[in-house]
Amino acid sequence: MTLPDVAAHPTATALDVLRDVFGYDAFRGEQQQIIETIADGGDALVLMPTGGGKSLCYQIPALVRRGTGVVISPLIALMQDQVDALDALGVRAGFLNSTQDPDQRRAVEQAYRSGELDLLYLAPERLGVESTARLLDQGTIALFAIDEAHCVSQWGHDFRPDYLRLSELAERWPGVPRIALTATATHQTRAEIATRLGLTEARHFVASFDRPNITYRVVPKDNPGRQLLDLLRTEHPGDAGIVYCLSRASVEKTAQQLTDQGIRALPYHAGLPAHVRSANQSTFLREDGVIMVATIAFGMGIDKPDVRFVAHLDLPKSVEGYYQETGRAGRDGLPSTAWLTYGLADVVQQRKMIAESDGDLAHRRKLSAHLDAMLALCETVECRRAQLLRYFGQDHAGSCGACDTCQNPPEAWDGTVPAQKLLSAVFRLDRERNQRFGVGHVVDILRGKSTPKITQWGHDSLTVFGVGEDLSEGEWRSVARQLLALGLLEVDSNHGTLVLTEASAEVLGRRRDVRLRRDPRPASGSTRRPARSGGARPEAAPLSDADQPVFERLRAWRAATAKEQGVPAYVVFHDATLRAVATEQPADLDALSGISGVGQAKLERYGEGILAALHAAG
Structure with missing residues (x-):
């Protein structure tokens, strides 16, 4: 019928x-x-x-x-x-x-x-x-x-x-x-x-906002282009995905870098001609293994089920935006990755953008509250999934096993003394010398580095010079980043220099302890990314060594069929359905009709073709 x-x-x-x-x-x-x-x-x-x-x-x-x-x-x-x-x-x-x-x-x-x-x-x-x-x-x-x-x-x-x-x-x-x-x-x-x-x-x-098939990871920013390339080569070779960047220039640069490395990547942002955006979007939707590098102008309503990863090279402005953008991964219920790299410069940039934004004080406070929630998610030592769901008013027991803080728990440590040292350096520069500097210069002072700039300004005579030799430059930058996230430090939006907040006095006056997150070392080996349980969508069918070439043959048949009909590949069948066909290997149309995702119209339209491809693979 x-x-x-x-x-x-x-x-x-x-x-x-x-x-x-x-x-x-x-x-x-x-x-x-x-x-x-x-x-x-x-x-x-x-x-x-x-x-x-x-x-x-x-x-x-x-x-x-x-x-x-x-x-x-x-x-x-x-x-x-x-x-x-x-x-x-x-x-x-x-x-x-x-x-x-x-x-x-x-x-x-x-x-x-x-x-x-x-x-x-x-x-x-x-x-x-x-x-x-x-x-x-x-x-x-x-x-x-x-x-x-x-x-x-x-x-x-x-x-x-x-x-x-x-x-x-x-x-x-x-x-x-x-x-x-x-x-x-x-x-x-x-x-x-x-x-x-x-x-x-x-x-x-x-409904529950939980997406159990997505693994959430946040890593400190350290050469993001190389970090992204490592992610693609080690975890997602040949996979379709989306890479989000904050600026149009970053989109163009990242797409070109990936292309230069032999990875098919296309740019998408509002500054491109409409016909180019449309063509790039069509290619992403209709072909397998394409990566879209984009600003947040891209993605709403994208119904591509086999996006295996969403990577953010810059800090999202809000938890809502982050959740919506990462949600474009794994629509088919198969294991997928939400990966974000961010650093101190992201916090500085976002604070500056808020200070310069249009709107009244109430609007800027709203933007700041959104950013604070996003920073809290990035810096949490708890299960990221639990924190994400809590933001939307839903409970989760934690220990999801599918986020970086569960798979490789970070260490929470008493950062009160380092916080006092860093805040004291900012205080002395501002109050004693009437000077303000960026985080790099402050860290050099704490670590006792006699750079030409420090010598020129006489900052090697400050009492805080060299008091932070026990921490590396990266560790000090992590301290500064977290103090900004906690509202214990601010950035002057005009000059990008560090300034104290009202809350800084509580730490300097020893009336408040500061607990910080120590960035963990990357876990060795692959990460566990469980498939979603339950539901009407096809389950993740594990592919044996014998089934893998069958699946690839079915994908090739699907690609040719989709191209002939001028439709996206997923319109023919989802990956999850092809996996089930490769695993169960139905002998005839009746058996094929029992596989999830094969309705009456698709059985009539594609049944003979997919069975022919299946048998050819065998």
Whole structure:
């Protein structure tokens, strides 16, 4: 039975659609309750991590209910790929946006009026055009799905003014159920979404933010280009991934460095011509093993399931941004890495950017609070996963076994005396000499280095000269970085020099102890990255030496098939499904239909081809 038969059948259930269309046998978490709420005509606000199956929460109700599900999404550049993925499942989908010519728009509009679309994707700005509203009035709307709902939050970095108008949906189309979805929101942001979208009476579903298949690692910055190259060569050779950089110049430099090393990497930032950004994004989505080096302008809504790592070469501005960006790894549930390198210069740069930012004092305080939370996550001696989840108001027992602080626990040590020495050096430079210097000069003073600069300024006569010979330069920089993170030290935004804070007096006056984190040595050997347990997505199928070449043959078949059809490779099948096929080696179509991720439409479209590739591999 094909999808139109299932979806149009009056007795088709959500579970029927899940099995026959999407190829999964069971719902995950609260998916079933969410789907039933919308299918029964209720409203819902859904917080679910990336890769948690959010799209099914509106796609299945749209197929069960009469009419067309209207999806509001800011991701114009990705709508074609989203429609292609649904088409491969046999779902009748279309979109309306500025990339289409008049004939294409008319064809989609006619299909909607005729009831021939199961899902229609719209950009939020189109709903502000009266002609779009009149078009929707001419068909039957099954539901409204507001994707990336955090874009309505004016505190967020993805704020879109057009989202503020979406509260009008209930006024113009009363009785049509609405579902708002996001992967990232604190309690405050969730309340803001509900208020601005008129969903205060909606049922709220908050899934766990935990992504057990992702290993979180933070390392001190020391030649980040070389550190990134080591990560790629030792842990992710040939894998697809995303590398985030703070500046456009850093994006270009890093992409070129990787290319020079024989690694296929492409740049993405707002300064590139639109056609270059579009081409690079398309290559990343449609080909295997491509690395995208980008600013945070890239990534929202990227539905590439086999991103095996997300690397940050600069400190993210907030925990929300970090969680959202790292969440683009491992959407298929297979082991993935979230890797971040940061150092003292990152803290200095972020503090300076906040001081120079637009907005009033309250806005800058908000930015500072976001940065403080991010620094606390970086400097924690506890389980990073537990701290990350705690930020979003969720408990975790800790000791996850899949973050660096669990795999290679850092040492917490009494840094009170070193903190007093460093703060005293800053104090004496400022109060006795009316001078301020950067961290490098202060560290040289503490370590007793008679540099030309120190001799010139007579700083070798200070009482603190040479009192810190017991710590290395790297250790002192770590102390300074953590004092900045703790608010015991600040950076003058105009000159990049160190200054004391009000809290510094508590340490200098011996009224406050300072516990610091000693950066651990890298653990030897590979790290354990467990696959996610439970859920409707395919599990990580371990590949034996005999199965590995079969899997590679299936990937080659998939790549050729995807290229022939002009769609991303994951539209054909996810890696996890290919792993299961390589491991179980089904003998016929009936056996193939029992593998997770193989729905009816894909069985009919790709079944013979994948079996031929499988048998050729054998």
